[in-house]
Amino acid sequence: MEFHKIARSGQIPEGVVRRFFAGEVEVALSRSDGEVHATSNYCSHLDCLLSSGKVTDEGLLCSCHGSVFDYASGEPLCPPATRPITVFPVREEDGHVYVGVDAELAEAAMRRRAVGARRLGDTAS
Template sequence: MSDHKEWKRVASVQDISADTGTLRVLVDGEAVCIYDVDGAICATQDKCPHGNASLAEGYLEDGKIECPLHQGVFDIRSGRPLCPPVTTPIQTYEVKVEDGAVLIRPQP
């Protein structure tokens, strides 16, 4: 696998909220949500495509994030919408953790 897109350090694992399991960060002017799913770090776009809501403010459970505005649910690993009213997938990011630092890059 070639590194055609550069990895970007966006946070530390310890920055992710222990209460919500989420963290909102800005990467090149775009909001990204970082998740801690039982120790596995994942990342998606932060803005719900159905409405102007931050997924970092949503409800995280079993690898799914529920939008706080309209209760649409996404699989955070694939970005796939799981129930109405959301129908558009969200952007996911490849994630790696090095020495406690969270690095991301867009999925191809």
């Protein structure tokens, strides 16, 4: 697993969610109770940006439809989401935040719901 230095510690204040990149992978970084968390940036429900969400005591809240995801496991704690989001290992050292990414995590984080979805103009069979 390769760790990417993607932010300065001060860029992720308590209670804030921000978007960063670890190579090609879009990551939502948040800080809750002093601990930095890194997840994929897209909600598993309808691909809303989690970096537009909120830090709560329970987990990361998606601003679109109210799903909440566990910081440690990525599991949805509140509907409508039913699938987990990707969680990345994080290290905070010497004032910087490092996020661990390997091929499997990168693939999971970049997988989007819309990939197989019908598009406007498609007709039903």
